[in-house]
Amino acid sequence: MLERGTIQSSGFSNLGPAGARTGFRLRLRQPNYRGMRLSLIEGVDVVVDGEPYPAAGNRLLFQGQTYGLADLDAATETRWAVGETIDVLIDRPGGLIPGVHRVETIVWMRHPYFPPRFWPVPMRDAREATIVL
Template identity: 35%
Template sequence: MFDKYLIDAASLRNTGPEGAPTGFAFEAKLGYYRGLGLSMIEKLDVSIDGETLPRDAVRFDEGEGALSLDEMETAYERRWPFGAAATILVAHPGGFPQGEHELGMLQQLRVSYLPFPAVNTDTKTVSVSR
């Protein structure tokens, strides 16, 4: 429904020491028209040029502190409100690759009244300044 709004391409940045990044981060929005508890986010994949990065490299922060995807499974008291940007942090030695690349994101959500998971995807051509 809101797939084209998942990734905020302008927010992409490298993280870690200047000149020796250890990862990258970007802002993302929920692809569902209502907020959800973090424990209802079953999958949050990040990819570069179609290659999905390891699950344990991805962390999520809706403003209450970064969580691993495993920690999100039991974060029952935390929510991702509709329209609110969350920071997706990815451990990736060297940071985001130099030049233009496809940044992709897949969200698989457990919605109480759907008999199947809601899956939202977005891909943007992005680059990060060094």
């Protein structure tokens, strides 16, 4: 079941096997009131406990395919519908320690019905989320 807001606590987890964590993942719900193509996303900035993870280093996992920031412009046929989630994959050797973390995100989006001078539009969210293992 989807939660309110963009950040979904159900997808907040470490990546890689225990003892060899390579990073963590964060699940986001579509922040817009209607669906959009992935090519309209200009990246996702993440801050966890005050530590920034800029969009340039993050990858998106959507419908079984991983997209780097440079890949998004070409994803003109891939649609992120309202109600669908996307995972942000963040490299961080060792992952995050189990427990409660303060998570903030900015999804940078272009709205095709806004003039380009207003692009990108920041869609912000923040909440506390827990990593169990």
